[in-house]
Amino acid sequence: MAKRNLKRGQHKEEFGFLKKVAAVILAGGRGTRLFPLTAHRCKPAVSFGGRYRLIDIPLSNALNSRINQIYVISPSFDSQLHQHILTTNNSDMFRTGGLELRTPQETTRGKEWFKGTADAVRQNLEYLLKSSAEYFLILSGDQLYTMDLLDMLKFAEQEDSDLVIATILVGKREAKRMGLIQIDKKQSITDFYEKPQEEAILKKFSLPTKSKSDPERYLASMGIYIFKREALIKLLDEEGDDFGRDLIPKCLNMGKCSSYIYEGYWEDIGTVSSYYQANLLLTEGKGLNTYQEDYQIYARSHHVPSALINGTRISNSLISQGSIIDAEEITHSIVGVRALIKQGTIIQDSIILGNRTYHPFLNQALPSDQYFSIGENCLIQKTIVDEEARIGDNVQLINKDGLETYDGDGIYIRDGIIIVTSGTEPPDNFIL
Numbered sequence: 001m002a003k004r005n006l007k008r009g010q011h012k013e014e015f016g017f018l019k020k021v022a023a024v025i026l027a028g029g030r031g032t033r034l035f036p037l038t039a040h041r042c043k044p045a046v047s048f049g050g051r052y053r054l055i056d057i058p059l060s061n062a063l064n065s066r067i068n069q070i071y072v073i074s075p076s077f078d079s080q081l082h083q084h085i086l087t088t089n090n091s092d093m094f095r096t097g098g099l100e101l102r103t104p105q106e107t108t109r110g111k112e113w114f115k116g117t118a119d120a121v122r123q124n125l126e127y128l129l130k131s132s133a134e135y136f137l138i139l140s141g142d143q144l145y146t147m148d149l150l151d152m153l154k155f156a157e158q159e160d161s162d163l164v165i166a167t168i169l170v171g172k173r174e175a176k177r178m179g180l181i182q183i184d185k186k187q188s189i190t191d192f193y194e195k196p197q198e199e200a201i202l203k204k205f206s207l208p209t210k211s212k213s214d215p216e217r218y219l220a221s222m223g224i225y226i227f228k229r230e231a232l233i234k235l236l237d238e239e240g241d242d243f244g245r246d247l248i249p250k251c252l253n254m255g256k257c258s259s260y261i262y263e264g265y266w267e268d269i270g271t272v273s274s275y276y277q278a279n280l281l282l283t284e285g286k287g288l289n290t291y292q293e294d295y296q297i298y299a300r301s302h303h304v305p306s307a308l309i310n311g312t313r314i315s316n317s318l319i320s321q322g323s324i325i326d327a328e329e330i331t332h333s334i335v336g337v338r339a340l341i342k343q344g345t346i347i348q349d350s351i352i353l354g355n356r357t358y359h360p361f362l363n364q365a366l367p368s369d370q371y372f373s374i375g376e377n378c379l380i381q382k383t384i385v386d387e388e389a390r391i392g393d394n395v396q397l398i399n400k401d402g403l404e405t406y407d408g409d410g411i412y413i414r415d416g417i418i419i420v421t422s423g424t425e426p427p428d429n430f431i432l
Contacts, residue, residue: 019069021153022133023062024124026117027055027074027081027141033271036412036421037386042074043269044141045081047353047387049282049290050320050336052299053084054269057288058139060297063089065149067137071128073102073120088300102127116241117223125236129229136232138225138243144278144288145222145266146295152260153226162231162255165189165248166224168262172202172216177270179221179244180205181259189257192221194244219259221248222266231255265289273415276384279351283316283332302337320354327374336387340373347374350383375428383418391420392428400431408432 028043037046044055055072062070074081082101089099102124104114114120121128121138128136135153147166156164167181175196182191182205196202207217221244227235234254240246251257265288267278281287290297304322313329322338327345336354341347355372374385375393383397391397397418406413410424411432418432426432 017153017157018066018150020132020134021067021137022069022071022128022131022135023058023067023137023139023149024121024128025055025058025062025070025072025139025141026120027072034269034275035414036419037272037275037384040422041080044074045084046269046275047336048144048269048275049279049288050318050334050354051302052290052297053081054142054144055081055085056088056297056299057144058141059085059089060295061145061147061149062137062139063298064295065147065153067149068098069131069133070099071102071124072099072141073114073124075104075114075120084300088298116245117243118236118247119241121232122236125233129233134229136227136229138227140223140268142269143223143266144269145262145264146289146292147224147262147264152224155260156226156228156258159187159258160256161226161258162228163235163248163251163257164226164260165257166222166262167219167259168222168266169207169217170220172218175202175205175216175218175220178218179223179248181219181221183219183259187259187261189252189259192248192252194248219261222262223268226260228255271415272384272417272419276351276415276417279334280332280349283318283334304338307335323354338372340371342373342376342378342393344377345374345380346378347380348382350380350385352385353387355387382416383420385420386422386424388422389420390425392426392430394429395426396431397426398432406432 034043046054048054072085085101114123135156137149152164152166165181170178177195179192179194180196181189183189193201193205205218207219225243235247235251238247238250267274269275269278278287302322306321307319307323309325312325312327316332317330318334320335320337323335325341326343327341327347329346331348333347333350335352338355338358339352358371372388372390374391375395377393378391378395380397382399399413399416399418403413404416410421411426412419
């Protein structure tokens with residue numbers, strides 16, 4: 001994201017405009033397609049890139065766009081998520097605004113779970129309207145991108161749009177799992193269809209190509225919305241629990257809807273495969289750009305020392321702080337905070353999420369085999385090792401039978417990727 005060079009008057013004008021904006025981050029559902037990584041946490045609390053959580057990305061996008069009136073709506077009280085948000089984002093970031101966490105309310109009928117993206121906002125609308133915001137920016141808690149949200153907001157004001165949807169060009173495979181959009185020459189939205197599967201509908205939304213050999217392209221919703229205050233109130237009076245599936249098609253007949261076309265990197269973390277691929281792209285210097293000095297990704301400070309690496313051959317990998325590594329080789333992999341990897345172990349094409357602590361009993365001296373660690377002489381390939389796992393010696397996680405799916409005792413395979421869940425302890429000589 002390019003850095004703006006603004007004069008004093010422009011800064012004052014931007015500040016005045018941003019006071020009229022509130023960001024609402026929808027912190028995901030139960031993340032069933034990302035199971036088992038979501039077995040013990042909600043999706044936005046899942047680790048990313050060795051040191052971040054998925055929720056850090058939309059929060060950082062908002063903060064880097066100087067939006068500091070932010071609401072995070074979570075489907076349940078997830079202690080990991082809430083603790084992470086509160087310890088990562090300090091009060092200095094919100095001197096003229098605030099960061100508030102919202103969860104479903106207890107009623108006489110029990111807990112009122114959110115039924116979809118629109119229902120999450122609807123159930124919190126009375127609270128959101130206590131703010132003076134004239135524009136509500138709706139963000140997802142499980143997407144990767146670096147976007148100048150202020151530019152999108154200015155587009156909404158310039159076009160005087162009741163709704164602006166951030167859109168991106170995608171291929172046919174992605175189009176089937178996204179909301180497709182048609183626009184006119186002024187970028188006004190003329191039609192919308194959520195997750196089309198029929199060829200006739202896909203053909204209708206396909207963009208013109210220069211030649212028959214060119215791949216089909218579509219304009220798709222990124223699930224990022226800007227609503228005028230009154231437009232949001234009016235739309236949520238309509239029936240329907242999900243913005244894309246239920247309410248956006250109705251909105252086209254209720255006011256002016258526009259498309260803001262985004263051309264940068266964007267990924268929706270919906271499956272184990274997309275999560276795995278987005279992480280390992282970082283080891284190739286691709287995917288989400290985390291090295292922009294003028295675009296920080298705000299992450300929790302772990303207060304641990306630098307990584308200690310003893311004679312390990314490392315290539316195309318990210319090694320996080322606090323790690324103690326005696327492994328033989330780490331290739332095309334990510335090693336998270338406080339990971340312990342012992343002698344002789346080889347790790348290839350894998351994600352080691354690290355640990356929140358080195359061992360479960362902070363105030364007790366323990367033998368080394370009681371620490372959360374990966375043992376000696378292991379071979380780990382195309383595997384995600386979750387936090388607080390303890391892997392024995394001579395373990396081979398190589399998917400020797402080439403399985404696409406497998407459910408074991410704390411160990412799973414999804415999309416051909418092995419996942420060792422939090423708290424699991426594969427014993428010495430275990431092979432999968």
